[in-house]
Amino acid sequence: MGHIRSQETVDSALRMSDNGISDRANAEIHGVAIKTIKRWRRVYQELGLPRGTGFQPTPCPQCDGAELDEAAYALLLGWYLGDGSIAKARRGVFTLQIANDARYDDLNREIAETIIRVKPTASPVPRRRPGVVLTEARWKHWPCVFPQHGPGRKHLRKIELVDWQLEIVAKYPERLLRGLFHSDGCRFLNWVSKADGRRYEYLRYMFSNESDDIRKILTDTLDVLGIPWRQPRRNVIAVSRKEGVERLDTFVGPKS
DSSP, rough: OOOOOOOOHHHHHHHHTTTTOOOHHHHHHHOHHHHHHHHHHHHHHHHHSSSHHHHTOOOOOOTTTTOOHHHHHHHHHHHHHHEEEEEOOSTOOOEEEEEEEEEEEHHHHHHHHHHHHHHOOHHHHEEETEEEEEEEEETTHHHOOOOOOOOOGGGGGOOOOOOOHHHHHHHOOHHHHHHHHHHHHEEEEEEEEEEOOOEEEEEEEEEEEEEEEHHHHHHHHHHHOOOOOOEETTEEEOOOHHHHHHHTTTTTTTOO
C-alpha cells in the first residue's frame, strides 16, 4: 500500500492517534490534512494492517534503566515545578504540559527541545492560548520521571525531591535554577531613592510561588551555589545583591 508520505510519517501519525492526540494537532505536527489522518486510520483499521510498524515504546529511566540526559532533566524539573502539570490521558498515557508566556519564543523553543532531550521520541505540541503557550508531550512514564505528580495543586500537597533527583540537582544546580526562575520568576530593574533625592537603580531576580516546598528547593539550591537571597514576602524569594545577580546572569539571564 503506497503513501505520498513516508511510512515513518504514517506510523508516527497512527501512534499519536492511538495516544489520544487530536486529528487537528496530529495533522499540524505531520504536515498533512486532517482528512489524511482520518483516512490513514480508517484504511489501516479496515485492512487489518499493523499500526505503527516497528514502533517500540520509549523506555523509562526508572522502570527500564534507560539513559537519561541529566542536565536536560534538571532544567525540565525546574520548569515542571514552576509552571508544569501532568494529566492522565487515554490508555494509560499521561500528558506533560509546561505553560509559558507567549512573548518568549526562544524559551518556548527551549522547553520543546528540553522535553525531546528527556524523552528522545517525544513530539512536543505547542498549544497557543491568549498570552500563553502550552507545550505538551505524552508518555506513559511522566509520573515515573516526575514523582511529584499527584492530585490537586502543588502548593496544597507535599513536594519533595527523591534521592535520584537530588543527585541530579547536585550535579546541575544551575539547570534547575534556570527552569525555576524562567517559569515562576523574573529579572527586572529595581530602584530606590536616596535621602539626597538621587535615584539608585539595580537589577534584581524574584521568584514567586505559593508552595513552601518549592521555594525551599529553590533556596536550598541557591545556598549550594553560595548565592545570597532574602524573602521580602511570604511567597517571594529575591536575589538583589550584585554578586548574586551577576552569578544568575551567567546561566539564567533575561527572558527572550
